[in-house]
Amino acid sequence: MAKNNIKLEAKNLNAYYGDFKALKDITISMEEKAVTAFIGPSGCGKSTFLRTLNRMNDYIDGFRTEGDILLDGKDIYDKNIRVDELRKEVGMVFQKPNPFPKTIFENVVYGLKIQGIKNKAHLEEAAEKSLRQTALWEEVKDKMHKSALALSGGQQQRLCIARALAISPSVILMDEPTSALDPISTAKIEELIYELKNDYTIVIVTHNMQQAGRVSDNTAFFYMGELIEFGKTKTIFTSPSNDRTQNYITGRFG
Amino acid sequence: MKVSERIIEGLLWLSAVITILVTIGIIWVLLSQSIGFFQVVSLTEFLTEKEWTPLFADKKFGIMPLVAGTLLTTFIAIAVALPLGLTIAVYLNEYAPARMRQIVKPLLEILATIPTVVYGFFALTVVTPFLQQFIPGLAGFNALSAGMVMGIMIVPMISSLSEDAISAVPRSLREAAYGMGSTRLQTAFGVMVPAASSGIVVSVILAISRAVGETMIVAIAAGQQPRLTMNPLVPIETITTYIVQVSLGDVPHGSLEYKTIFAAGITLFVFTFALNNISFWIKKKYQEKYD
Numbered sequence: 001m002a003k004n005n006i007k008l009e010a011k012n013l014n015a016y017y018g019d020f021k022a023l024k025d026i027t028i029s030m031e032e033k034a035v036t037a038f039i040g041p042s043g044c045g046k047s048t049f050l051r052t053l054n055r056m057n058d059y060i061d062g063f064r065t066e067g068d069i070l071l072d073g074k075d076i077y078d079k080n081i082r083v084d085e086l087r088k089e090v091g092m093v094f095q096k097p098n099p100f101p102k103t104i105f106e107n108v109v110y111g112l113k114i115q116g117i118k119n120k121a122h123l124e125e126a127a128e129k130s131l132r133q134t135a136l137w138e139e140v141k142d143k144m145h146k147s148a149l150a151l152s153g154g155q156q157q158r159l160c161i162a163r164a165l166a167i168s169p170s171v172i173l174m175d176e177p178t179s180a181l182d183p184i185s186t187a188k189i190e191e192l193i194y195e196l197k198n199d200y201t202i203v204i205v206t207h208n209m210q211q212a213g214r215v216s217d218n219t220a221f222f223y224m225g226e227l228i229e230f231g232k233t234k235t236i237f238t239s240p241s242n243d244r245t246q247n248y249i250t251g252r253f254g
Numbered sequence: 255m256k257v258s259e260r261i262i263e264g265l266l267w268l269s270a271v272i273t274i275l276v277t278i279g280i281i282w283v284l285l286s287q288s289i290g291f292f293q294v295v296s297l298t299e300f301l302t303e304k305e306w307t308p309l310f311a312d313k314k315f316g317i318m319p320l321v322a323g324t325l326l327t328t329f330i331a332i333a334v335a336l337p338l339g340l341t342i343a344v345y346l347n348e349y350a351p352a353r354m355r356q357i358v359k360p361l362l363e364i365l366a367t368i369p370t371v372v373y374g375f376f377a378l379t380v381v382t383p384f385l386q387q388f389i390p391g392l393a394g395f396n397a398l399s400a401g402m403v404m405g406i407m408i409v410p411m412i413s414s415l416s417e418d419a420i421s422a423v424p425r426s427l428r429e430a431a432y433g434m435g436s437t438r439l440q441t442a443f444g445v446m447v448p449a450a451s452s453g454i455v456v457s458v459i460l461a462i463s464r465a466v467g468e469t470m471i472v473a474i475a476a477g478q479q480p481r482l483t484m485n486p487l488v489p490i491e492t493i494t495t496y497i498v499q500v501s502l503g504d505v506p507h508g509s510l511e512y513k514t515i516f517a518a519g520i521t522l523f524v525f526t527f528a529l530n531n532i533s534f535w536i537k538k539k540y541q542e543k544y545d
Binding site: 054056059061084085086087088091092094096099100101102110111114115160163164167 | 351352424426427429430431432433434435437440445449
């Protein structure tokens with residue numbers, strides 16, 4: 001199935017919240033510069049899995065994993081991996097837009113600043129570039145030093161994407177990035193995802209079947225912590241091989 | 255049934271009204287007595303005279319030495335309490351495992367339950383002799399050890415209120431910071447503390463207010479010598495200490511000397527009243543709006 005290189009893969013991954021087994025023996029590979037969508041009913045483990053890909057669950061008490069997650073062939077749960085370095089490589093966009101209560105400019109350059117980059121011209125250039133990538137530049141170029149919280153929800157979410165892009169990750173994880181947005185803002189984000197996959201590997205969790213169908217190349221269906229079916233999005237949506245996938249996609253449960 | 259409801263309602267109303275009446279009564283006493291004082295001593299003299307010697311033969315009524323003593327001890331207290339309190343708040347929020355937090359928080363609150371007179375003796379009999387080993391010029395009574403011990407006393411106030419402010423910052427901001435590759439330290443001081451800044455500022459102002467009004471520690475350990483100085487090594491006197499000194503002394507009731515404590519009291523009241531209002535205003539105006 002892989003036409004491109006494999007960017008990210010999980011091998012026999014189990015994950016636990018205390019005694020609760022949230023992910024059961026997940027093995028999956030995600031193509032480079034393609035969009036992989038995770039679908040499934042609430043509580044099926046798709047978000048948990050997404051968050052293991054940049055170790056965002058590390059701070060949850062009692063969370064642990066077994067098995068491997070490989071980024072470019074290297075285990076990200078290895079003891080020698082610095083988790084802050086990992087997250088510069090694997091960026092993340094969250095369900096609810098979460099800009100910092102700072103100016104638009106400060107938001108975009110946050111990631112660069114914490115890496116110690118201080119050169120103003122460089123920061124401004126990087127900010128403009130990321131904002132152009134997210135088609136936000138024209139809307140905000142005159143209010144770069146106003147609070148980011150004054151932007152609309154859709155603009156805030158594009159700002160959060162711009163913020164993630166500014167530190168040039170190679171993978172972007174998106175956890176239901178449009179679930180808090182109106183249809184027009186959603187359409188803009190989807191367009192953006194389509195553009196971004198030329199340069200980035202994107203993994204997106206979504207509750208929206210149509211969205212998965214529109215934006216993704218490959219789709220994985222999760223149910224009760226298991227990966228039920230994974231394949232080309234077209235195949236999954238037109239002729240799924242598993243009954244549960246079929247039932248979920250056609251809206252018979254979920 | 256209905257009658258008992260009315261009685262209960264009346265009692266509730268009464269307790270609210272009594273509180274307000276008592277407050278008004280206190281302000282009234284302060285005002286009326288200090289009016290008597292200001293009829294003899296002009297406000298200009300009160301504010302510009304550089305000495306405060308109402309109990310001496312050569313009487314001078316300049317409040318500034320007492321204000322200076324108060325500000326000096328307060329400043330030292332905040333210089334101790336803010337870094338300590340904020341570090342504790344950040345540690346508890348960003349680093350400490352849940353169990354650690356459950357143990358440390360109540361322990362800290364014990365600090366707040368120690369009687370201030372004990373703190374005062376601690377400053378006088380432990381901290382001052384200890385500091386004298388390093389600072390030979392340190393007097394037996396001084397602003398430094400009183401201020402430092404007062405700082406320790408208000409650490410729980412700052413740490414607890416700041417901790418509340420930081421933990422009220424939505425988790426999504428912490429995740430955003432981590433998601434960008436921030437270390438814990440960068441997340442704590444680059445994102446969480448600034449996002450909680452209004453709450454932290456409020457905690458500091460309330461702590462200042464507490465330090466300005468603190469009496470026992472300074473009365474015991476800072477001395478009773480009104481002095482217009484910012485030197486922390488010599489004895490000074492705060493507004494509160496002066497009030498204690500006169501209240502316990504044998505100044506005749508109704509005399510001008512007696513009225514000085516009301517003038518001092520109203521000065522103190524103006525300070526704490528202003529500080530509490532500023533903190534209230536900041537809380538209202540700058541509280542970050544998250545949903």
